[in-house]
Amino acid sequence: MTTPAIDSRNADQVAYWNGAAGHCWTDLQQVQDVVLAPVSAALIEKAAPKAGETVIDIGCGCGATSFALVRAIGANGRVLGVDISEPMLSRARNLAEPGVPVDFMLADATVHPFAPAGADLLFSRFGVMFFAEPAKSFANMRRALRRGGRLAFACWRTPRENPWMMLGLKEAYKYVPKLQPMDPEDPGPFSFASEERVNRILVEAGFADIRMEPVDLLLEVAAGRGLEAAVQATISIGPTNRALENQPADKVGAATRSIRDMLASHLKGDTVPLGGSIWLVTAINHN
Numbered sequence: 001m002t003t004p005a006i007d008s009r010n011a012d013q014v015a016y017w018n019g020a021a022g023h024c025w026t027d028l029q030q031v032q033d034v035v036l037a038p039v040s041a042a043l044i045e046k047a048a049p050k051a052g053e054t055v056i057d058i059g060c061g062c063g064a065t066s067f068a069l070v071r072a073i074g075a076n077g078r079v080l081g082v083d084i085s086e087p088m089l090s091r092a093r094n095l096a097e098p099g100v101p102v103d104f105m106l107a108d109a110t111v112h113p114f115a116p117a118g119a120d121l122l123f124s125r126f127g128v129m130f131f132a133e134p135a136k137s138f139a140n141m142r143r144a145l146r147r148g149g150r151l152a153f154a155c156w157r158t159p160r161e162n163p164w165m166m167l168g169l170k171e172a173y174k175y176v177p178k179l180q181p182m183d184p185e186d187p188g189p190f191s192f193a194s195e196e197r198v199n200r201i202l203v204e205a206g207f208a209d210i211r212m213e214p215v216d217l218l219l220e221v222a223a224g225r226g227l228e229a230a231v232q233a234t235i236s237i238g239p240t241n242r243a244l245e246n247q248p249a250d251k252v253g254a255a256t257r258s259i260r261d262m263l264a265s266h267l268k269g270d271t272v273p274l275g276g277s278i279w280l281v282t283a284i285n286h287n
């Protein structure tokens, strides 16, 4: 396989998503697909993919949304899933049913030379908040859209509005040091929380008719598999995982027990529903 071109400023994200984080996401793929299913449903409804369309799924990860898009566009359409993570793309390729019109490509969306004006829809579930230079990345992706082509993506709103990600971290902080504070514009899950910033990036990238709809959701972090599944999902990815990384085993053990108690207080049968909040962002390429 040839090594794809990478924007050097995205190198740390390439390392992150090909290292432990990419492997954890891959291991948790089945659970994550259930946890994030309400986001896919809301975003696909908003993006309105049509039969026969060509769609690019940016930061497609293990492919859940690419497969959902294929079902929407049918046999005469085409979906291209793009990601920088080899382990996640490898899972996506393994999950792809033979003969369905989906391809997966290892590429950095910031610099990949997409076929110009070839796509009807640029789509992403949480794959666009990790670019070092987002306006450059979106300008590059926009050139892949035909005139009148659509952009539709989901991104997280603020940490405060996402208890499903932050409640575990709050428990962890009782036992381990706080993470280094990040600049709100540093690449990361919350870097698109600001409506003003997302607008600024998309205007600079040449998009028009930008709309952002706030949506509140319940995310079921156990994926119907009970308390232990919720604990594992909470400590294995995201900010709680980063806070527990490289900490002494006794501290990690104490934090995990505390997280289990917190999640138990939200347990309903085999489910643990927690609040999440996203922006559904849409825009048009008029160029």
Ligand SMILES: C[S@@+](CC[C@H](N)C(=O)[O-])C[C@H]1O[C@@H](n2cnc3c(N)ncnc32)[C@H](O)[C@@H]1O
Pocket (backbone or CB within 6 Å): 010, 013, 017, 032, 036, 058, 059, 060, 061, 062, 063, 064, 065, 082, 083, 084, 085, 088, 107, 108, 109, 110, 124, 125, 126, 127, 128, 130, 131
């Ligand atoms: C939070 S995960 C979301 C994965 C998937 N869309 C989902 O919802 O399950 C973010 C994804 O964006 C990918 N990503 C980050 N930077 C990227 C870049 N510059 N180009 C392409 N993909 C990128 C990561 O490798 C990762 O798979």
